[in-house]
Amino acid sequence: MSKMTLKTEGDTHVLVTRRFAAPPEAVYRAHTDPKLIQKWLLGPEGWTMPVCITETKPGGKFRYEWTNGKGGGFHITGEYLELEPYNRIVHVERMHLPDPTPDNHIETRFEADGAGTLMTMRMTLPDGKTRAAMLATGMEHGMEASYVRLEGML
Amino acid sequence: MHSLDAAFSALADPTRRAILARLATGEATVNELAEPFEMTQPAISQHLKVLEDAGLIVRRVEGTKRPRRLAKAGIEAMDQWLAMLRKALEANYDRLDLVLAGMEKQKRGKKR
Numbered sequence: 001m002s003k004m005t006l007k008t009e010g011d012t013h014v015l016v017t018r019r020f021a022a023p024p025e026a027v028y029r030a031h032t033d034p035k036l037i038q039k040w041l042l043g044p045e046g047w048t049m050p051v052c053i054t055e056t057k058p059g060g061k062f063r064y065e066w067t068n069g070k071g072g073g074f075h076i077t078g079e080y081l082e083l084e085p086y087n088r089i090v091h092v093e094r095m096h097l098p099d100p101t102p103d104n105h106i107e108t109r110f111e112a113d114g115a116g117t118l119m120t121m122r123m124t125l126p127d128g129k130t131r132a133a134m135l136a137t138g139m140e141h142g143m144e145a146s147y148v149r150l151e152g153m154l
Numbered sequence: 155m156h157s158l159d160a161a162f163s164a165l166a167d168p169t170r171r172a173i174l175a176r177l178a179t180g181e182a183t184v185n186e187l188a189e190p191f192e193m194t195q196p197a198i199s200q201h202l203k204v205l206e207d208a209g210l211i212v213r214r215v216e217g218t219k220r221p222r223r224l225a226k227a228g229i230e231a232m233d234q235w236l237a238m239l240r241k242a243l244e245a246n247y248d249r250l251d252l253v254l255a256g257m258e259k260q261k262r263g264k265k266r
Contacts, residue, residue: 004247006240018247022254030253040249043242132175135239 011128014135016121024110027117028086031108032056042066051075056083062091086110095134102130164208165231169193170201174228177211181223 004018020027030036034052041064042049051065060080067073077100078093089108094100105124110117125131164170173187188198202222205211210228213220 004240004244006243016243020247020251020254022258026254026257027250030250030257036253036257039253040246042246042249044245128179129176132179133172135175 008131008135009122012125012131014123014125014131016119016123018119019113020117020119022116023086024112024117025086027110027119028089031089031110032083037064056080058082062093101134102126104134164204164210167201167204170205173198173201173205174210174224174231177222177224177228181214181221183219183221187222 004016006014006016009015030040032054034054037054038049038052043066047066047068049064049066051063054060054062056062058080061077062080063075063077065073065075075096076093077096078091080089080091082088082090087110090106091108092103092105094103102125107122107124109120111120112118125134165174169191172191176182176187176190184195184198184202187202188195191198202211205228206213206222208227209225210231211222212225213222
């Protein structure tokens with residue numbers, strides 16, 4: 001049974017939900033504390049996040065930089081719009097590839113669910129074309145990982 | 155019947171993946187597809203031919219236009235990509251589970 005759901009909604013939204021066996025406070029901290037973020041927000045095997053800066057206040061900026069250790073990499077910059085410890089984060093972000101992608105507006109909610117947390121992340125893209133491009137970019141990294149695995153098998 | 159090999163090599167190019175992503179939002183003409191890329195129409199047409207030969211897209215005749223859309227195999231390829239994205243996200247959250255378990259342990263350790 002998969003704990004995560006990922007689905008599109010309407011023309012411009014992407015919805016992700018996931019349950020965690022820890023209270024909202026811990027899950028919220030793991031989404032805002034750079035030292036914690038660097039441990040898990042990594043994507044495919046082999047990627048690391050050497051730079052993680054978060055100015056956790058409304059209007060504050062953040063920056064995540066990833067590398068695959070083989071010269072490949074990209075970064076995301078964004079701003080926090082609302083921070084409600086430990087229930088809700090609203091922010092905008094864009095990928096730099098290296099040209100910035102259109103802003104992705106993201107609301108993340110952390111709700112107590114028994115002894116754990118239900119996280120709901122709702123992304124809003126400017127239009128359907130941008131959403132398709134974003135999903136394709138995410139897939140790029142999936143593709144790369146699958147090619148790396150393939151190389152290992154040959 | 156189109157071979158899996160043809161589909162796989164068609165997908166190996168980032169421009170062709172971007173074209174498929176664009177077609178996932180609906181039918182488009184060659185002009186519309188060429189627009190976001192800094193490429194000539196013949197270059198785009200070449201990519202479209204590869205995608206067509208691999209069975210990922212199909213064309214329709216509408217006057218002088220030949221709008222393209224995703225074929226069933228193309229939709230399946232997009233679904234597979236979405237599954238890969240899902241996997242990468244799931245890997246992140248599986249790691250987060252471990253981070254959270256570590257935080258909980260640390261908290262208990264401090265309490266004595």
